[in-house]
Amino acid sequence: MSAQPSDSSPGVLATARYGKDKVRVFRVVRDPASKVHHIVEYNVTALLEGDIATSFTQADNTVVVATDSIKNITYYLAKTSPHILDPTRFALHLGTHLVSKYAHIHKSFITVEQLRWARIAEDGMPAPGHTHAFWRDGNEKKYVQVEIDGTKGKEALVAKVEGGLRDLLVLKTTGSAFESFVRDEYTTLVEVDDRIFSTSVDLSYTFAPFPVRAPTDEKKVTFEAAAVGKEAESGGAWDGEKVSALARSITLDVFARDESASVQATLYKMAQRLLAESAEVQSVRYVLPNKHYIPVDMKYIGVDNTTPSAADVFVPVDAPSGLISATISRGG
Numbered sequence: 001m002s003a004q005p006s007d008s009s010p011g012v013l014a015t016a017r018y019g020k021d022k023v024r025v026f027r028v029v030r031d032p033a034s035k036v037h038h039i040v041e042y043n044v045t046a047l048l049e050g051d052i053a054t055s056f057t058q059a060d061n062t063v064v065v066a067t068d069s070i071k072n073i074t075y076y077l078a079k080t081s082p083h084i085l086d087p088t089r090f091a092l093h094l095g096t097h098l099v100s101k102y103a104h105i106h107k108s109f110i111t112v113e114q115l116r117w118a119r120i121a122e123d124g125m126p127a128p129g130h131t132h133a134f135w136r137d138g139n140e141k142k143y144v145q146v147e148i149d150g151t152k153g154k155e156a157l158v159a160k161v162e163g164g165l166r167d168l169l170v171l172k173t174t175g176s177a178f179e180s181f182v183r184d185e186y187t188t189l190v191e192v193d194d195r196i197f198s199t200s201v202d203l204s205y206t207f208a209p210f211p212v213r214a215p216t217d218e219k220k221v222t223f224e225a226a227a228v229g230k231e232a233e234s235g236g237a238w239d240g241e242k243v244s245a246l247a248r249s250i251t252l253d254v255f256a257r258d259e260s261a262s263v264q265a266t267l268y269k270m271a272q273r274l275l276a277e278s279a280e281v282q283s284v285r286y287v288l289p290n291k292h293y294i295p296v297d298m299k300y301i302g303v304d305n306t307t308p309s310a311a312d313v314f315v316p317v318d319a320p321s322g323l324i325s326a327t328i329s330r331g332g
């Protein structure tokens, strides 16, 4: 942050970033030949850093690209970008557009959160299903976070990409235990070799930074797909959509199959599998609430519902929940 005027202010501007949050975008892409429509729904956040200190310290709006303009650029690219159906490439396109267009803007931070829409498939309908009718098949959100760093010059942009998903709600009715934990004067929890395990998965994973080319045309719409991943000096070629699908399926598969000793141990296995199966992923972070389901005690009416093998009526407990998180980074 640039130096500030020596006035009587007791503080200095240490960091500053601004932009538009929750830009809601729905886009339909119609294929005239097949008559198949493709859709995406995004919540976009686009934030900027650069030589903007005086807008905070001296009420100098001449350095401010209005957040309203940032919103308009987001919609302009939703209309014109050839990458709109791919959230990673769209985020890279928007981020490079902003940094390359404004000389005094040196970094952009783009988050594209994608809401689910699945094609309706009626009985006997050929794949991929209905051409233009969709349904919301879950509240889970996929997201990508992109940082475009132009501090080494507009011809030497560097992209940092993080992908992830949140609110993937899962539950299993067996294959989960929790035993041998610390027992002391505060312990009331009983050890169980069989319990319900439910969590709302929050997952993120990072890629190695890679160089990315800014759009070269005046309107900044010719951002090239080839500049994504393929030209990465470290990290190699990767496809954000493929990694995202793999991360989701590994999460579900490990959750379902693991004979879980704890949320912690299952989390670790999920992360190791993603690192093993996706060479381009550098680190994996899970945040897993342990959503408790407590067997209802029916001893007062002489019914056993608390020994694990007899427990089949539970109270789903919203709060409090456990909260287990870890980041597992590629070693070596």
Ligand SMILES: O=c1[nH]c(=O)c2[nH]c(=O)[nH]c2[nH]1
Binding pocket: 178, 189, 261, 262, 263, 264, 290, 322
């Ligand atoms: O998988 C678990 N991990 C914990 O740390 C914990 N603590 C707790 O009370 N129940 C559980 N379950």
